[in-house]
Every structure is written in structure tokens, then in C-alpha cells.
Amino acid sequence: MKSYLKYISVTLLLAFSIVNAPVIGRAICLFSNPAKDVYLILMKSLKKHPHKKTLLLGDSVCRQVFGKADSEDTLNMCENQAYEIPGNYLLLRNLIEHQNEFDTVTLYFNPFSLKCSLDQIFTYNYFVKPFRPYLSRLDPQEIDYVGQTYPPKSIFSFLPSVRYAFSDWKMNAAPSPDALSEVSARYLDKIENICQATDMKFLLKSLPVRISRKNEIAAMVENSSSILNQSAILRQYFNNITYLPDSLFLDDVHYKDPEEIRDLITP
Numbered sequence: 001m002k003s004y005l006k007y008i009s010v011t012l013l014l015a016f017s018i019v020n021a022p023v024i025g026r027a028i029c030l031f032s033n034p035a036k037d038v039y040l041i042l043m044k045s046l047k048k049h050p051h052k053k054t055l056l057l058g059d060s061v062c063r064q065v066f067g068k069a070d071s072e073d074t075l076n077m078c079e080n081q082a083y084e085i086p087g088n089y090l091l092l093r094n095l096i097e098h099q100n101e102f103d104t105v106t107l108y109f110n111p112f113s114l115k116c117s118l119d120q121i122f123t124y125n126y127f128v129k130p131f132r133p134y135l136s137r138l139d140p141q142e143i144d145y146v147g148q149t150y151p152p153k154s155i156f157s158f159l160p161s162v163r164y165a166f167s168d169w170k171m172n173a174a175p176s177p178d179a180l181s182e183v184s185a186r187y188l189d190k191i192e193n194i195c196q197a198t199d200m201k202f203l204l205k206s207l208p209v210r211i212s213r214k215n216e217i218a219a220m221v222e223n224s225s226s227i228l229n230q231s232a233i234l235r236q237y238f239n240n241i242t243y244l245p246d247s248l249f250l251d252d253v254h255y256k257d258p259e260e261i262r263d264l265i266t267p
Contacts, residue, residue, distance in 0.1 A: 060080055212246050
């Protein structure tokens with residue numbers, strides 16, 4: 001009798017494992033993936049979030065200062081700069097298409113990441129792979145660029161157990177130009193157009209920058225006159241950057257005491 005019960009138990013356990021293997025495998029792949037938070041923020045963009053007046057988009061500096069949790073009236077979507085302005089544009093489109101409405105959309109983005117054009121060392125793993133279902137919404141030049149630059153979709157990606165599999169593929173980091181990226185400017189314009197079409201106020205802000213990088217930003221502004229002449233929101237963005245002593249910073253962009261920084265600003 002005991003042997004029979006043991007046989008039944010093992011059989012049921014095996015059957016359960018087979019049936020749920022895709023779910024279990026997907027969970028393991030997702031949560032062992034260094035870019036898992038990007039997938040999670042994408043999933044969040046595919047849901048309805050009622051009673052939120054403010055949408056907070058941004059990079060890891062934004063996340064460090066404001067955390068990841070939503071507040072009573074704010075939807076917090078701060079995560080990573082690696083998916084750049086095009087990624088934030090796609091997140092906003094997802095939210096709008098799922099009937100989300102906001103009074104204000106605030107995007108916190110550090111000025112140095114505005115130089116990028118989907119050409120960072122982690123662009124593939126933090127943008128191309130997570131956002132692949134939505135890349136067709138980009139402009140034709142970005143679609144062509146992604147298709148020519150990055151590995152194609154895996155032939156096994158239809159399997160839930162490997163959909164989130166992480167690879168170590170990296171492109172060589174492109175030399176960082178001392179000018180704003182045309183890609184960043186173009187997708188900021190798209191975000192602004194979405195906000196205007198849906199009666200939402202759009203704010204582009206930088207969190208405080210270390211004073212030793214002030215000349216670097218001045219060079220960006222000087223070398224980006226053609227873009228800045230066409231973008232009031234970018235001109236306002238650079239005019240409003242605040243500089244703080246280097247002693248308050250943990251690295252080039254993050255802070256030693258984010259709560260101290262949060263007390264200085266309003267999201």
C-alpha cells in the first residue's frame with residue numbers, strides 16, 4: 001500500500017512539473033536575469049492604474065531618489081537609463097493604450113544619457129530584448145538600425161521557459177559624443193506630442209549634477225545648437241540643471257544620501 005501511494009505521489013508530482021514547466025522555467029529565467037526589472041516595468045506598463053494623477057518616468061538616479069513604489073496619486077516607472085528615451089516613449093504608449101490617464105508626465109533623465117543613440121554596451125539586453133514586441137512602433141531608421149546591429153530574435157523565443165533567457169552578448173561601447181543625440185531629441189518630441197494630444201502636462205527634468213561635470217554639460221549645449229534651437233523643452237531642461245558639490249555623490253551620477261537630495265526637489 002505504501003509503495004502504491006509513493007508511486008501515485010511521484011506520478012502526480014511529475015505530471016505537475018511537466019504541466020507547469022513553462023511557468024516555472026519562465027520565472028527562473030526572469031528572476032535570474034540582471035535585466036529583470038526592465039521586464040517588470042514593461043509588465044507594469046501593460047496594466048490599468050486608476051486614480052493616478054502623475055506618471056514618473058526616469059533612470060536609475062530617479063529610482064534612487066524616489067524609490068520604486070507608487071504613491072497614492074503617482075505611478076512610479078523609474079528604472080534604468082539603458083533603454084533611453086525611446087524606451088520611455090514605448091512605456092508611455094503602452095500606458096496610454098491601456099486607458100491610463102494622468103495630469104502630468106514627469107521624466108527625470110540625466111543629461112549625459114541624452115547623448116546616446118541606442119548604442120550603449122547593454123542596449124541589447126536592457127532594450128532590444130525586453131522591448132522587442134514593441135520595436136515596430138519605432139521610426140523606420142531605428143527599426144533598421146536594431147535589425148542590422150543586434151542579434152536576431154531567438155528561434156526558441158516562442159517557448160515561455162526561455163523567453164526571458166539572458167545572454168552576455170554586448171556590443172562594443174560607442175565613443176560618447178559631446179552633443180545631444182538626434183534620437184533622444186526625436187523621441188522626446190514624440191513623448192511631448194503624446195502628452196499634448198491627451199491633455200497631459202509634460203516635464204523633462206534633471207536631478208542635480210555634480211559640479212565637476214558642469215563644463216561637460218556646457219560643451220554638450222554648445223555642440224547641440226541645431227537641436228536646442230528646435231526644442232523649447234530641452235532648452236528649459238538645460239537652463240534648470242542644478243549643480244551640487246562632488247562630495248555629495250557616490251559616483252558620476254548617483255548620490256551618497258538620496259533622501260537629502262529628495263528633500264531639495266519636488267517630483
